[in-house]
Amino acid sequence: MLLKKSDVAQALMKRDENGINELLRHYGPLIKYVIRPFLKNSADREECLSETVMLIWKNIDKFDGSKGSFKRWVTVVARNSAVSFLRKNKFSEELEELSEKIPSSEPSPEEALEIKERRRKLAKAVSMLSEKEKVLFYRKYYYFQSNIQIAAEMGITEKAVEGRLYRLRNRLRVMLGDDENE
Amino acid sequence: MSESRLQQENDGEFEKKLSEDISFLPPDDRTMSKITPFKKAMNMVLTGIALNCVVLNFLCLNYILPFIGIVLSVLGFRALRKENRWFYTCFILNIIKLVHFSVYIALNATIFSCSDKVYLISEIVNSAAAFIIIPHVFCFWQGLRAVNKKAGANSGTAAGAVLTLWSVILYVLQIIRYTGLIIPVVMLIIFAAVFISLCKISKNMNEDGFSLKPSAVKISDGKIISAAVSVLLVFIFLGYAFFGSYPMKWQAVNEMSYADTDEIKIQLIELGFPENVLNDLTAEEIKQCAGASKIVSESNDHPVNDGRTHVTYQANQVLTETVYDSNELRITSVGVLVPGEREKWIIFHHFQWTEDPGFCGTESIQILPAYIKADSGMISDRKISGRVLYDSDGKTFESPFYSLEEETYSYSSIIYRKYSETAVFGTFSMTEKGENYRGYVYYTAESGGLYNYFDSRINYTHQKSIFQYPVMTAKKNRMTYGINHSGVFVTVNDALMINI
Numbered sequence: 306m307l308l309k310k311s312d313v314a315q316a317l318m319k320r321d322e323n324g325i326n327e328l329l330r331h332y333g334p335l336i337k338y339v340i341r342p343f344l345k346n347s348a349d350r351e352e353c354l355s356e357t358v359m360l361i362w363k364n365i366d367k368f369d370g371s372k373g374s375f376k377r378w379v380t381v382v383a384r385n386s387a388v389s390f391l392r393k394n395k396f397s398e399e400l401e402e403l404s405e406k407i408p409s410s411e412p413s414p415e416e417a418l419e420i421k422e423r424r425r426k427l428a429k430a431v432s433m434l435s436e437k438e439k440v441l442f443y444r445k446y447y448y449f450q451s452n453i454q455i456a457a458e459m460g461i462t463e464k465a466v467e468g469r470l471y472r473l474r475n476r477l478r479v480m481l482g483d484d485e486n487e
Numbered sequence: 488m489s490e491s492r493l494q495q496e497n498d499g500e501f502e503k504k505l506s507e508d509i510s511f512l513p514p515d516d517r518t519m520s521k522i523t524p525f526k527k528a529m530n531m532v533l534t535g536i537a538l539n540c541v542v543l544n545f546l547c548l549n550y551i552l553p554f555i556g557i558v559l560s561v562l563g564f565r566a567l568r569k570e571n572r573w574f575y576t577c578f579i580l581n582i583i584k585l586v587h588f589s590v591y592i593a594l595n596a597t598i599f600s601c602s603d604k605v606y607l608i609s610e611i612v613n614s615a616a617a618f619i620i621i622p623h624v625f626c627f628w629q630g631l632r633a634v635n636k637k638a639g640a641n642s643g644t645a646a647g648a649v650l651t652l653w654s655v656i657l658y659v660l661q662i663i664r665y666t667g668l669i670i671p672v673v674m675l676i677i678f679a680a681v682f683i684s685l686c687k688i689s690k691n692m693n694e695d696g697f698s699l700k701p702s703a704v705k706i707s708d709g710k711i712i713s714a715a716v717s718v719l720l721v722f723i724f725l726g727y728a729f730f731g732s733y734p735m736k737w738q739a740v741n742e743m744s745y746a747d748t749d750e751i752k753i754q755l756i757e758l759g760f761p762e763n764v765l766n767d768l769t770a771e772e773i774k775q776c777a778g779a780s781k782i783v784s785e786s787n788d789h790p791v792n793d794g795r796t797h798v799t800y801q802a803n804q805v806l807t808e809t810v811y812d813s814n815e816l817r818i819t820s821v822g823v824l825v826p827g828e829r830e831k832w833i834i835f836h837h838f839q840w841t842e843d844p845g846f847c848g849t850e851s852i853q854i855l856p857a858y859i860k861a862d863s864g865m866i867s868d869r870k871i872s873g874r875v876l877y878d879s880d881g882k883t884f885e886s887p888f889y890s891l892e893e894e895t896y897s898y899s900s901i902i903y904r905k906y907s908e909t910a911v912f913g914t915f916s917m918t919e920k921g922e923n924y925r926g927y928v929y930y931t932a933e934s935g936g937l938y939n940y941f942d943s944r945i946n947y948t949h950q951k952s953i954f955q956y957p958v959m960t961a962k963k964n965r966m967t968y969g970i971n972h973s974g975v976f977v978t979v980n981d982a983l984m985i986n987i
Contacts, residue, residue, distance in 0.1 A: 377516050478501065
């Protein structure tokens with residue numbers, strides 16, 4: 306049975322298995338779009354897609370409509386699923402290079418405090434960015450999109466992307482008070 | 488360690504920290520809605536389609552909007568071209584459209600666009616270019632279907648099929664020059680519905696993350712837009728600067744050939760031939776008037792300026808009238824009765840600028856000779872001749888008219904009724920380096936005995952300003968009876984009536 310996009314979350318919450326098919330139909334391309342920059346191999350992408358769908362099915366009770374749309378929640382799950390997949394499977398040079406940018410999992414208590422403070426500052430800094438800067442920031446550092454992909458989708462040259470990212474990094478350094486650069 | 492390597496390492500560490508920390512701060516809905524694969528490209532394509540279908544016939548928007556639309560379509564399909572062969576075809580088709588439309592716009596900045604030959608060729612080319620909309624829309628539809636299929640989705644793209652059919656009907660209506668109102672209104676409604684549907688499809692596909700094969704952008708959109716607009720403006724400027732007037736064949740008048748015409752000249756002056764006109768005729772033309780027995784002439788000074796508004800108050804009424812402080816154009820018409828089997832007249836229509844004419848663009852004289860109407864009762868070999876002259880540094884220069892020929896043409900009245908007329912048109916351009924601009928045409932006509940009078944009319948059209956688009960010549964303006972171009976051209980009417 307075909308469902309409207311807006312009814313998919315409801316179907317999943319009711320544990321309707323048709324909801325999985327409809328989730329794939331409506332949100333499959335979006336999940337693939339999020340996963341693609343993390344995983345170059347198409348077999349890995351298909352596997353990660355399946356894992357993402359299962360994660361959404363298992364954790365649908367954790368979706369809180371007051372914090373954002375279902376679509377947003379799906380992209381967060383997809384992104385985190387890709388990161389986990391990458392961490393689990395970091396065996397190739399290409400993946401290692403990318404995985405260096407992926408967060409490591411277990412900090413010490415002091416590090417945890419430092420990280421918490423840093424994140425608070427980052428949240429504040431990001432809220433002060435313009436909409437265009439936010440889009441560029443998330444494309445690069447959250448969705449791990451390459452400069453080529455960013456350039457193509459934003460209709461600018463790669464050099465322009467590099468320039469904007471350079472200025473963005475410098476601005477964030479100032480806002481975050483990056484001591485290591487002094 | 489070098490500074491740049493240190494910077495690179497620091498950048499790497501900084502980026503790693505950013506990526507670590509941002510994992511816990513996903514984007515909000517608003518930011519996420521902007522992170523889409525082809526929103527910008529598809530928006531440009533759809534905007535391009537819309538602007539190409541909107542026709543607003545004022546302030547040159549019927550040129551500006553389609554040009555913007557085609558440029559946007561080129562940019563949009565440039566980003567999408569690697570996705571599938573349909574979008575690539577759309578990209579190529581839009582480049583062809585851009586080249587064609589740019590040439591068309593540039594040509595309209597020259598007087599060539601008014602030439603009959605050029606008009607015929609451009610009509611054929613324009614019809615071929617208009618046909619492009621059909622394969623363009625079809626390929627766009629197929630491209631959307633291919634993206635759909637690749638993503639394993641089956642969201643409907645039927646709107647594309649409807650738009651393809653719509654473009655076929657539109658093309659047919661253009662070819663047959665349909666002038667009704669009902670069908671275009673229906674077509675407009677259908678287009679609006681289809682367009683909205685396409686926008687929704689694109690938005691959904693975009694938001695659903697239908698990703699595309701990215702095409703590397705080597706030249707930014709901004710640079711391409713700047714280049715396209717700059718090239719176009721340069722061509723338009725060149726058009727106005729170098730192709731806004733007729734190329735004339737000016738040469739110094741040979742004074743020596745007038746030696747044996749003095750006696751004839753004296754006779755003509757005694758009969759009443761205006762001396763200023765006589766002085767402009769060639770020796771051969773003067774000789775044709777030998778033995779003249781009667782001369783009828785009329786001279787009028789006409790204003791070519793806009794005048795000024797003069798307000799008077801009379802008996803509680805406010806009267807406004809336009810007053811002309813100068814009458815720059817003198818038109819003198821002369822009829823010379825010469826010996827012949829029947830009553831034979833040589834008719835001269837002479838014009839002379841008594842003041843600086845101002846802008847030197849295109850000029851036109853329209854002659855309605857005595858013989859032009861079938862029931863005029865006048866007989867003529869229909870050969871009409873003349874020349875234009877000016878003075879500079881004490882010398883006189885002459886040139887034949889750029890064209891001087893009889894033409895039959897049709898025009899529409901203000902209520903869109905079509906009329907047909909035959910007249911003789913002389914076209915020329917004055918040069919900016921001279922003074923005392925003048926010229927004349929003449930022809931012969933014999934009375935057939937049907938009527939005891941005849942008239943010969945002259946309408947002189949002067950181009951006052953360069954500011955017109957598309958460029959129209961004075962002749963074209965006269966042929967359309969000035970419906971399209973008020974303000975840039977002014978027409979002065981005069982006539983000679985002769986009782987026989």
